[in-house]
Amino acid sequence: MKPEDHVIAEEPYYEPVGDEIAVFEAAYAKGLPILLKGPTGCGKTRFMEYMAWRLKRALITVSCHDDLTSSDLVGRFLVKGGETVWVDGPLARAVRAGGICYLDEIVEARKDTTVVIHPLADDRRVLPMEKLGELLAAPDTFCLAISYNPGYQSVLKDLKLSTRQRFVALELTYPDAALEQKIVAQEARIDAEQARQLVRFAHMTRNLKGQGLDEGASTRLLVHAGKLIAAGIAPVTACRSAIAEALTDDPEMLAAVNELSSSLF
Numbered sequence: 320m321k322p323e324d325h326v327i328a329e330e331p332y333y334e335p336v337g338d339e340i341a342v343f344e345a346a347y348a349k350g351l352p353i354l355l356k357g358p359t360g361c362g363k364t365r366f367m368e369y370m371a372w373r374l375k376r377a378l379i380t381v382s383c384h385d386d387l388t389s390s391d392l393v394g395r396f397l398v399k400g401g402e403t404v405w406v407d408g409p410l411a412r413a414v415r416a417g418g419i420c421y422l423d424e425i426v427e428a429r430k431d432t433t434v435v436i437h438p439l440a441d442d443r444r445v446l447p448m449e450k451l452g453e454l455l456a457a458p459d460t461f462c463l464a465i466s467y468n469p470g471y472q473s474v475l476k477d478l479k480l481s482t483r484q485r486f487v488a489l490e491l492t493y494p495d496a497a498l499e500q501k502i503v504a505q506e507a508r509i510d511a512e513q514a515r516q517l518v519r520f521a522h523m524t525r526n527l528k529g530q531g532l533d534e535g536a537s538t539r540l541l542v543h544a545g546k547l548i549a550a551g552i553a554p555v556t557a558c559r560s561a562i563a564e565a566l567t568d569d570p571e572m573l574a575a576v577n578e579l580s581s582s583l584f
């Protein structure tokens with residue numbers, strides 16, 4: 320896929336939860352890399368899509384995992400039709416295109432992979448392409464953004480200090496109840512009252528965090544439940560399938576969460 324394929328033509332629906340747009344724009348203007356912190360499903364990806372559209376830059380997203388090597392990011396030589404050719408990885412493509420490279424869930428990547436972004440993430444703004452013997456300088460329009468969910472981190476999987484201290488951090492949290500209700504109603508195309516009940520249910524599950532649940536219902540799960548409701552599924556069933564089952568496999572916890580939704584709907 321070419322960088323121009325990642326240009327977002329239509330404005331993505333995004334409701335700001337704080338001053339994240341202004342801080343992102345200021346960091347972008349000054350060539351500073353950005354770290355998005357926040358729980359799963361709170362809107363980090365949607366925010367990146369919105370910012371890419373707003374800044375009119377291509378967005379290249381990489382979902383990080385523990386097999387991701389630096390060659391996967393930077394590029395490698397491949398044999399094509401009997402010839403050896405260099406193929407840029409997504410990070411190099413984003414640098415060449417002066418676009419935004421978003422490394423989602425960066426802590427999932429191995430530490431030796433993460434260090435390739437260091438020279439790009441400080442004031443050198445270069446990508447060393449060792450195998451090609453090239454040093455790729457990032458144009459002013461290039462932006463590096465990474466995300467991570469502090470809730471999931473363990474001692475083994477945490478962001479190196481030398482990595483995180485290169486980034487301007489933006490904390491994204493779940494929106495307040497009124498805003499989350501608006502988002503759920505808009506995204507799922509349900510009425511305000513149904514959205515309000517779903518958000519109330521979400522708050523109940525969020526209060527169970529650490530008491531049997533690792534996470535409460537995210538905005539994403541509320542949108543999923545709302546979409547099932549819009550498609551004619553009864554709210555209690557929608558909450559069970561889209562939310563409770565996504566949060567836990569523990570039969571007792573499932574029963575408790577289902578009871579909460581039955582008490583509301």
Ligand SMILES: Nc1ncnc2c1ncn2[C@@H]1O[C@H](COP(=O)(O)OP(=O)(O)OP(=O)(O)O)[C@@H](O)[C@H]1O
Pocket residue numbers: 332333334335336357358359360361362363364365366423468494502506538539542
């Ligand atoms: N502020 C917001 N404005 C509009 N929609 C939002 C907002 N926050 C969350 N959403 C909705 O929640 C869904 C999930 O958000 P998103 O995929 O951006 O989460 P995420 O934080 O990137 O999750 P993950 O860390 O799991 O990748 C979006 O598809 C959108 O429907």
